Amino acid sequence: xxxxxxxxxxxxxxxxxxxxxxxxxxxxxxxxxxxxxxxxxxxxxxxxxxxxxxxxxxxxxxxxxxxxxxxxxxxxxxxxxxxxxxxxxxxxxxxxxxxxxxxxxxxxxxxxxxxxxxxxxxxxxxxxxxxxxxxxxxxxxxxxxxxxxxxxxxxxxxxxxxxxxxxxxxxxxxxxxxxxxxxxxxxxxxxxxxxxxxxxxxxxxxxxxxxxxxxxxxxxxxxxxxxxxxxxxxxxxxxxxxxxxxxxxxxxxxxxxxxxxxxxxxxxxxxxxxxxxxxxx
Numbered sequence: 001x002x003x004x005x006x007x008x009x010x011x012x013x014x015x016x017x018x019x020x021x022x023x024x025x026x027x028x029x030x031x032x033x034x035x036x037x038x039x040x041x042x043x044x045x046x047x048x049x050x051x052x053x054x055x056x057x058x059x060x061x062x063x064x065x066x067x068x069x070x071x072x073x074x075x076x077x078x079x080x081x082x083x084x085x086x087x088x089x090x091x092x093x094x095x096x097x098x099x100x101x102x103x104x105x106x107x108x109x110x111x112x113x114x115x116x117x118x119x120x121x122x123x124x125x126x127x128x129x130x131x132x133x134x135x136x137x138x139x140x141x142x143x144x145x146x147x148x149x150x151x152x153x154x155x156x157x158x159x160x161x162x163x164x165x166x167x168x169x170x171x172x173x174x175x176x177x178x179x180x181x182x183x184x185x186x187x188x189x190x191x192x193x194x195x196x197x198x199x200x201x202x203x204x205x206x207x208x209x210x211x212x213x214x215x216x217x218x219x220x221x222x223x224x225x226x227x228x229x230x231x232x233x234x235x236x237x238x239x240x241x242x243x244x245x246x247x248x249x250x251x252x253x254x255x256x257x258x259x260x261x262x263x264x265x266x267x268x269x270x271x272x273x274x275x276x277x278x279x280x281x
Contacts, residue, residue: 010035011034011035011036011039012034012035012036013034013035014032014033014034015032015033015034015035016030016031016032017030017031017032017033018030018031097269098269100269102202102203102215104269105215105223105225105264105266106203106207106210106213162197162242163196163197163277163278164194164195164196164197164242164243164278165194165196165278165279165280166185166193166194166195166196166224166226166261166263167185167187167191167192167193167194167249167261167263168187169185169186169187169188169260169261170185170186170187171183171184171185171186171275171280172184172185172186172260174275175271175273175274175275177271181264181271182225182227182262182263182264182265182271182274183262183263183264183273183274183275184260184261184262184263185260185261185262185263185280186258186259186260187249187259187260187261188249188259189230189249189250189251189259190230190248190249190250191248191249192245192247192248192249193214193226193229193245193246193247193248193249193261194242194243194244194245194246195216195224195240195241195242195243195244195246196216196224196242196263196265196278197216197218197222197224197242198218198239198240198241198242199216199217199218199219199222199224199239199240200216200217200237200238200239200240201214201215201216201217201234201235201236201237201238201239201240201246202215202216202217202223202236203215203236204232204234204235204236205232206252207253208253208254209253209254209255210227210228210252210253210255210256210262211227211228211229211250211251211252211253211256212227212228212229212230212231212232212247212250212252212253213225213226213227213229213232214226214229214232214234214246214247216240216246221267221268221269222265222266222267223264223265223266223267224263224264224265224266225262225263225264225265225266226246226247226261226262226263227253227255227261227262227263227264228249228250228251228252228253228255228256228260228261228262229247229248229249229250229252229261230247230248230249230250230251230252231247231248231250232246232247233245233246233247233248234246234247249261265277
């Protein structure tokens with residue numbers, strides 16, 4: 001205890017600090033300060049140096065060597081972004097195919113012909129580079145495809161049973177996938193054209209070739225097309241129920257020579273024979 005008191009007393013005693021020229025021992029500068037003042041000055045210097053060094057580390061040009069780089073993308077995040085990008089690409093491709101299908105219906109071409117003109121060429125690749133081992137996601141997808149194949153027939157049958165005749169009449173021209181992707185139904189002029197199934201109007205307009213056209217989008221990949229109408233009763237975006245009047249039978253368009261309905265049915269972007277789905281007898 002006595003030593004501590006002596007040490008504190010020494011610190012409080014003023015001392016002279018001077019510098020002299022070694023050649024002639026002439027004093028060049030000097031100052032007087034206590035030990036307490038010297039220690040306080042050193043502590044203040046260390047605090048200022050510490051603050052400046054911290055700022056240099058955090059904000060300076062060498063901050064990347066001491067702090068975590070927030071721009072570094074972890075592998076999991078990169079994989080997640082890739083999956084989201086691939087899902088978006090598939091949605092865009094599906095939308096493009098959907099638009100191509102609508103264009104095909106309006107132009108009267110087959111889907112195969114349209115895709116061959118507008119779609120990019122298929123690129124080949126070396127099958128030896130493909131990993132034969134299936135991943136967990138691939139196995140789940142394969143199982144889902146098998147399940148869809150097992151239930152597709154029952155599902156399609158239930159949809160077919162719910163179809164209704166768009167109009168009563170006599171079929172004057174049969175279905176031909178290449179040259180006539182639909183059927184012509186001769187009927188009375190100004191008769192109501194009915195929706196063969198509930199759905200949404202995705203096209204309602206006029207073309208020089210086929211006159212007034214109306215297209216319905218149904219569930220499960222089905223589209224129905226009604227051409228040569230005298231007028232359309234529904235606008236794009238309108239939801240209709242089965243047997244709702246959607247148009248009036250007419251003879252508009254260059255391809256029409258008399259009152260009739262040209263009716264087409266499409267499934268998964270391919271024209272199908274309406275007589276396989278509806279009983280016109």
